[in-house]
Amino acid sequence: MNREHLRVLPADWWLRKRSYSFFMMRELTSLAVAAYAVFLLALVATAAEAGSFTRFFEWLRHPVSVGLHLVALSMVLFHSITWIKLMPESLVVWRGEERIPGRLIAAGGFAGWIVVSVLVAFLALR
């Protein structure tokens, strides 16, 4: 079986329906995820030497950096929200004979997200 030869869709299938475009936007948030991981790699690389770290830090205060961060933030938030909303699909929890409803799992995910975010911000900024 070679599924790579089964292409039957037109190239713009993902533009033809809102839900398809939404799906493709969700998949492409992975680009922002990778870009930010590479950014963190650069942060770590510059931290080894004082001069390069100073230049990197100055760049972080530049409006272009702030703009790029805001774009990344919107894409990363899109990923977070869609990911947590899908958690009930992958995470099935039973309490005895009773299955915990999906809405409760998603709500727990969002609550956990907020708690973890506040904790990280507190530890970094204290």
Next chain:
Amino acid sequence: MTSPYRSTDPLWWLLFSAGGVVAAFLFPVTVVLTGIAIPAGWLTEESLLALVRHPLARLYLFVLISLPLFHWAHRFRYALVDLGLGSLGRQKVLFYGAAGLGTLLAGWLLIRL
């Protein structure tokens, strides 16, 4: 659809999920720290450097770099094929390889720090 070889797919799906969780829960707050807290002056250069060098923060950064790279590799590999670009087979080596290299680089840089 029985396969004559043992598939590595479960491993990539596992790394994709783990990276997805890490990115979903920890990326927004970290983006706010580097993109808003620093320009706003809530975090000075000295305190950021001290933070990055802290052993716990290094572990945090390793997890934040490595797993999300595998999340990207997996999701983007399939998204490109969904867009009619490239092939799953070739992108497998390229993308997981890139994520693996990023992981090694992160580990090496963080240990040397």
